[in-house]
Amino acid sequence: MIKRIKGTNDIIENAYIWEWVENKFRNVAEHFGFSEIRTPIFExxxxxxxxxxxxxxxxxKEMYTFEDxxxxxxxxxxxxxxxxxxxxVEYNLASKGLPQKFFYIGPMFRYERPQAGRLRQFHQYGIELIGSSLPIADVYTILVAIESLKAIGLENFKLKINSTGCEKCRPSYKEALKEYYKPLLDELxxxxxxxxxxxxxxxxxxKRDAEYAKSAPNILDYLCDDCKVHFEELKSLLDKLNVEYEVDPSIVRGLDYYTRTVFEIKYPLLGAQDAIIGGGRYDNLVEELGGTSTPSVGFAAGMERIILxxxxxxxIPSFQDVDLYIVxxxxxxxxxxxxxxxxLSKVLRVDVDLMGRKVKSQFKxxxxxxxxxxxxxxxxxxRSGLYTLKRMSDGTQMRLPIDEVVKTVKDS
RNA sequence: GUGGUUGUAGCUCAAUUGGUAGAGCGUCGGACUGUGGAUCCGAAUGUUGCGGGUUCAAGCCCCGCCAGCCACCCCA
Known part of the structure; x- marks a missing residue:
């Protein structure tokens, strides 16, 4: 038997849940003025x-890389x-005016050891807000993240924020960290x-050396004036909007492009893989890719983890498969x-028997x-044009012409 | 990539000191020849994750591999 590749999943009976969540997210992003972008699966x-x-x-060590x-x-x-x-950068979208706001939903691939909430092919929903360096852009991004989760009814999540500084202040912080850890190196x-x-x-x-990290120098003490102001403004805006958050100096993103604001939304009940959204600011990425410097913010949300x-x-809402089964x-x-x-399939979700079953089995x-x-x-x-319609919830039956059938089923 | 743990029917699980695989649920059919979800009756289904070894005999013991889960790691 040919089995699926390790770390991949078939979505069979749950596809409607995915569709439902995706539609909610899409809807929120669009209502915040983001438009969908679909880029290739490989680059x-x-x-x-x-x-x-x-x-x-x-x-x-985690990329699926090959030669074509x-x-x-x-x-x-x-x-x-x-x-x-x-x-x-490729389409010079800056020429259409800034900011540019995009969202995406689709599969991502990382070669990791799979476990619950961590797959080799997984799916992310994310947004990119390109062109603004202001803290209001960071807040806007965080709002979209939170409203997306609220739109699907999720409650027990926690927002954690931090600043990783910029190219001006981060080096001095790194120095301080090296100083701090140098004498501890043997024990790490x-x-x-x-x-x-x-x-x-x-x-x-x-997680193993968490004790040492507790008393390590805090990045927030090393921020340059600009980064400090940015972070303070971000916090005060969040306060004004009554967004709950926790400043957590251990939030460090694993991707190099982040600058200043980083944030994570955690869902503690999920266990080890509890980060459901991660994001932040990446002011140098466009330049790194050969465009003119364009500050940006965004986040990525893990679909599998969110569904868990x-x-x-x-x-999870229940799914009504069929409006009318025709016997x-x-x-x-x-x-x-x-x-x-x-x-009737033009207006209702219908189903019929395709197995040659008897009436009783068709009802079953x-x-x-x-x-x-x-x-x-x-x-x-x-012969009469009057069809027997049975409401399954209570078993009541009536005889109606087809257009009345449609009306009755649609209106209930 | 590292460590631990698990793998028996579609699902949940059972099988004595190694003796040749069973139950519930589900599926299908019947009781009810034009009426479901209840009940009763009946039926089908397994290369015991895969490959090798030990043995008269392996689901059970040994080795290797694969996959799931948990933790590390990583991160969404």
């Missing part, structure tokens, strides 16, 4: 090397921001030892049933499929 490898950062774990038949190095996208920004875990040189910021969110969270709150009493009525189904089938109504088509009905 030149160089895009992620430069955008996400060569030293990041994503690029170092033309000898190009190609990579299945591990995240959505770099491709959107590539398109922004092996991962942290390599991170010490490669990306010292990541020492802060290591939704399940813990039992907020053929005898084989002579099969064609009549098809004819009626063809017409209608029940199983949660049909709200059953229409019985027998010799009598065809």
């Amino acid at each position: 030149a490898t160089e895009l992620f090397d430069r955008g996400v950062g060569k030293e990041t774990d994503i690029v170092q 038949k033309g000898g190009r190095s190609v990579t299945l996208r591990p995240e959505g921001t770099a491709p959107v920004m590539r398109a922004f 875990c092996s991962d942290c030892k390599t991170r010490y040189n490669r990306n010292i910021l990541r020492l802060l969110d290591c 969270a939704l399940k813990t709150e039992e907020k 053929a009493v005898g084989d002579d009525q099969r064609a009549d049933v098809l004819k009626i189904a063809k017409e 089938n209608a029940s199983k499929g949660n049909a709200r109504y059953v229409l019985v088509v027998g010799e009598d009905e065809v």
Whole structure:
């Protein structure tokens, strides 16, 4: 038997949940003035090397990279921001005026060890707000994130924010961290030892060495004046909007492009993979990709994790499969049933028996499929034009002409 | 990539000191020849995750692989 690839999923009975969540998110993004962008699933490898950062774990060990038949190095996208920004630069979208606001929903690929809430093909919903350096843009982005979660009825999530500074102040902070950790180096875990040189910021969110991180220097004490003002304004705006948040200096994103604001929305009930949204500001990314410097903010939301969270709150709506199941009493009525189904399918969700079942089994089938109504088509009905309509919730029956049937089913 | 743990019917699980695989649910059919969700009766279904080894005999013991889950790691 051929089985699915490790770390991938087939969405079979839950597809309607996905559709429902996607529609809610799409709707929120559009109501905040974002328009959808669809970029390719694979890109030149160089895009992620430069955008996400060569030293990041994503690029170092998690990308699906291969050579195509033309000898190009190609990579299945591990995240959505770099491709959107590539398109922004490639089509010179800045010329249409700023800001540009995009959202996307689609599959991403990372070669990781799978576990619940972490897949090799997973799906993200995200937005990019391109062109504004002001804190109101950060807040707007955070609002879209929160309103998206609220739109699907999610409640037990927590917003955490932090600032990672900019190219002016981050170096001095990194120095301070190196000073702090230098004498501790021997006691750190092996991962942290390599991170010490490669990306010292990541020492802060290591779970094993969390104790050391507690008394480590705090980035907020090292911010330059501009970054400090930006962060203060962000917080005061959030306060004015009554958005609850927690400042958490251990929030360090794993992608190199972040500057200043970073935030995470956590859903603690999910266990180890509890970050359902991650985002922040990336003021240098456009320039890194060869465009003219354009400050931007955005976030990415993990669809699988959000749907898991939704399940813990039992907020998933039930799905009504069928409005009207049309029963053929005898084989002579099969064609009549098809004819009626063809017409009514224009306005109702209909279903019919395709297995040659007897009346009783057709009813059983209608029940199983949660049909709200059953229409019985027998010799009598065809002759008189008066069809038997049964409401399944209480079993009441009536005889009606077809247009009355449609009206009754639609109006209830 | 590291460590731990699990893998038996579509699902949840059972199978004595190794003795040749079973129950509930679900599916399908019948009781009810034009009426569902209840009840009763009946039926079908497994290369015991895969491959090898030990043994007269392996679901059970041993080795390898694969997959799921948990933690690390990573991050959404």
